[in-house]
Amino acid sequence: MTWNWKQPGWPNFSYDSKALESLEPQFLVQAGEFVGTCKHMxxxxxxxxxxxxxxxxxxxxxxxxxxxxxxxxxxxxxxxxxxxxxxxxxxxxxxxxxxxxxxxxxxxxxxxxxxxxxxxxxxxxxxxxxxxxxxxxxxxxxxxxxxxxxxxxxxxxxxxxxxxxxxxxxxxxxxxxxxxxxxxxxxxxxxxxxxxxxxxxxxxxxxxxxxxxxxxxxxxxxxxxxxxxxxxxxxxxxxxxxxxxxxxxxxxxxxxxxxxxxxxxxxxxxxxxxxxxxxxxxxFFVIKAKFYETFRGQFNERQDRVIARMFKEGIDGFKGGLSAENYISISKTSRATATRDLQDLVEKGALTKTGELRHTRYFLKLGDAAGD
The missing domain is CATH 1.10.3290.10 (Fido-like domain)
Structure with a gap:
């Protein structure tokens, strides 16, 4: 096996520039999109x-x-x-x-x-x-x-x-x-x-x-x-x-x-x-700011802690959604209190709920906060 650095032409790499012709402009366009979004902050x-x-x-x-x-x-x-x-x-x-x-x-x-x-x-x-x-x-x-x-x-x-x-x-x-x-x-x-x-x-x-x-x-x-x-x-x-x-x-x-x-x-x-x-x-960052503006002052301390933890997961979020067990672990509260807190967050429109019983999961409801 011959490694590239052992070859006579090293380090003169060769490539087909046409393979990147359609990709190079995309990079500049997306860079402009990023800058444009940040300017509004x-x-x-x-x-x-x-x-x-x-x-x-x-x-x-x-x-x-x-x-x-x-x-x-x-x-x-x-x-x-x-x-x-x-x-x-x-x-x-x-x-x-x-x-x-x-x-x-x-x-x-x-x-x-x-x-x-x-x-x-x-x-x-x-x-x-x-x-x-x-x-x-x-x-x-x-x-x-x-x-x-x-x-x-x-x-x-x-x-x-x-x-x-x-x-x-x-x-x-x-x-x-x-x-x-x-x-x-x-x-x-x-x-x-x-x-x-x-x-x-x-x-x-x-x-x-x-x-x-x-x-x-x-x-x-x-x-x-x-x-x-x-x-x-x-x-x-x-x-x-x-x-x-x-x-x-x-x-x-x-x-x-x-x-x-x-x-x-x-x-x-x-x-x-x-x-x-x-x-x-x-x-996601912009939506997060809108979310907190929408629900300013509406959460108790436990809910604030859990919502912050959910946002900390970033764009990937909790894998499979937030469970009641997750809520209990993060907020350090009882199951009964967790159930009331979660139901309150759903009623306020901060979370959405899927599944039933032990398969129940909760997700941040970001559409309304984003104005969608």
């Missing part, structure tokens, strides 16, 4: 939405790598990083680190890419990790680095990376390519094409001992932001995480050849889906 709502979108990406890009973070801690750290309030005590270094990286990406997407930027991101991500020998620098170990999955006794190798001795030269070439293909560079590329190549190219080099996936996705978002001249805030990691197997399968299918049309088509469609997911989240 007040400044406070825009800040809140920004925190929600960035925190969701921070949590999901870590989850893809098997790291589960506390969303509230991430949001608290983000608010602190953005100067919107103090950070809560006891935040884990991983939660603080991913927040720092996401804020740096949000604020500093425009400057050219260099080693210092990625070393800073790496230090943020892996602060306090005792297992990594080089933090804030490219890997130097002599042992071959393999990307795989499964237990040690039955490990599947998806990819062999270039040796560590090549990292300085490989990354100098990568940085030069990234900057040359930026808007205003020597060889500018369309947004989806550039982001797709950047992500695959970087992941194939795999320059760090750990954190390559998270930094690779950050580079794709930096690329998109440069092409838009503003942060994209798209739900890229959220979208990838929902179909994680497809993501890894696409990477594995495209790390053995330099012809990458299939990869670019896959990644472009993933970005477009991520944009649509972001627009759905913005719509």
């Amino acid at each position: 007040g400044a406070d709502d825009q800040e809140t939405l920004k925190i929600e979108l960035i925190s969701e990406e921070a949590v999901k890009t870590s989850e893809i790598e098997g790291e589960i973070l506390n969303r509230d801690s991430v949001q608290s750290s983000l608010r602190h990083q953005l100067g919107l309030g103090p950070a809560r005590p006891g935040i884990d270094p991983a939660e603080r680190g991913i927040s720092e990286m996401m804020v740096d990406l949000y604020r500093n997407f425009g400057p050219a890419l260099d080693d210092a930027t990625m070393f800073a991101w790496h230090k943020m991500l892996l602060a306090g990790d005792k297992k990594i020998s080089v933090i804030g620098g490219y890997r130097t170990h002599e042992d071959p680095m393999q990307v795989g999955s499964g237990p040690d006794y039955k490990r599947t190798v998806h990819f062999d990376t270039p040796p560590s001795s090549r990292m300085q030269a490989e990354m100098a070439r990568f940085n030069a390519w990234f900057n040359d293909t930026a808007p205003g560079g020597k060889n500018p590329l369309p947004a989806l094409t550039r982001a797709g190549i950047a992500h695959l190219y970087f992941v194939c080099i795999h320059p760090f001992e750990d954190g390559n996936g998270r930094i690779g996705r950050a580079l794709a978002e930096k690329s998109l932001a440069q092409n838009l001249s503003q942060p994209s805030l798209i739900a890229l990691a959220y979208t990838i995480e929902r179909k994680r197997k497809d993501y890894y399968a696409a990477l594995e299918r495209n790390n053995k050849e330099l012809e990458i049309t299939a990869w670019l088509t896959y990644f472009a469609n993933t970005i477009l889906e991520a944009q649509r997911n972001t627009i759905k989240r913005v719509d």
Whole structure:
């Protein structure tokens, strides 16, 4: 088996640009739709939405790598990083680190890419990790680095990376390519094409001992932001995480050849889906605000707590709906009180009810609040 980096033409990827001709304009149209929707929000709502979108990406890009973070801690750290309030005590270094990286990406997407930027991101991500020998620098170990999955006794190798001795030269070439293909560079590329190549190219080099996936996705978002001249805030990691197997399968299918049309088509469609997911989240945020305006002062403390918990689930909501048991657990109340509270919420028009007896489930009734 020959990996793409072992081939004579590396890293000159080839692809059929016509395969993306219909997709590139969609990206610009959807980016405009997102900006247009946000313009109708007040400044406070825009800040809140920004925190929600960035925190969701921070949590999901870590989850893809098997790291589960506390969303509230991430949001608290983000608010602190953005100067919107103090950070809560006891935040884990991983939660603080991913927040720092996401804020740096949000604020500093425009400057050219260099080693210092990625070393800073790496230090943020892996602060306090005792297992990594080089933090804030490219890997130097002599042992071959393999990307795989499964237990040690039955490990599947998806990819062999270039040796560590090549990292300085490989990354100098990568940085030069990234900057040359930026808007205003020597060889500018369309947004989806550039982001797709950047992500695959970087992941194939795999320059760090750990954190390559998270930094690779950050580079794709930096690329998109440069092409838009503003942060994209798209739900890229959220979208990838929902179909994680497809993501890894696409990477594995495209790390053995330099012809990458299939990869670019896959990644472009993933970005477009991520944009649509972001627009759905913005719509959900607006509907949430209208919902609370409609029912202001009508809920008791228990109902407020449960409604807030339902909204916290986001656009996916409670899987299968809210049950009476869920209500009892969240509100810390009796079954009789839960029954009365739920019936009251249905009568007020805040929830809809489906099923009977133990199959009864409740859902937020958002149509009326949205004006539908």
